[in-house]
Amino acid sequence: MKANKMDHPNQGISCEVSNCRYYMTGNFCSADRIHVTPRHASTSQETDCSTFAPAAQ
Numbered sequence: 367m368k369a370n371k372m373d374h375p376n377q378g379i380s381c382e383v384s385n386c387r388y389y390m391t392g393n394f395c396s397a398d399r400i401h402v403t404p405r406h407a408s409t410s411q412e413t414d415c416s417t418f419a420p421a422a423q
């Protein structure tokens with residue numbers, strides 16, 4: 367699922383992944399949508415945001 371980078375935070379998401387291209391200061395995410403995997407997780411630690419993309423260096 368392709369996400370669009372917005373110019374403001376997605377108010378429904380708190381994220382600490384500061385090296386993601388969608389990350390915004392204050393632990394916000396600027397993606398208009400995110401996709402989380404895997405389908406059969408047992409704990410929250412087994413889940414990952416697959417919308418993550420490395421920030422430009």
Ligand code: SF4
Nearest residue numbers: 381386388389395415
């Ligand atoms: S796309 Fe995922 S990893 Fe990146 S800032 Fe948003 S929630 Fe965090």
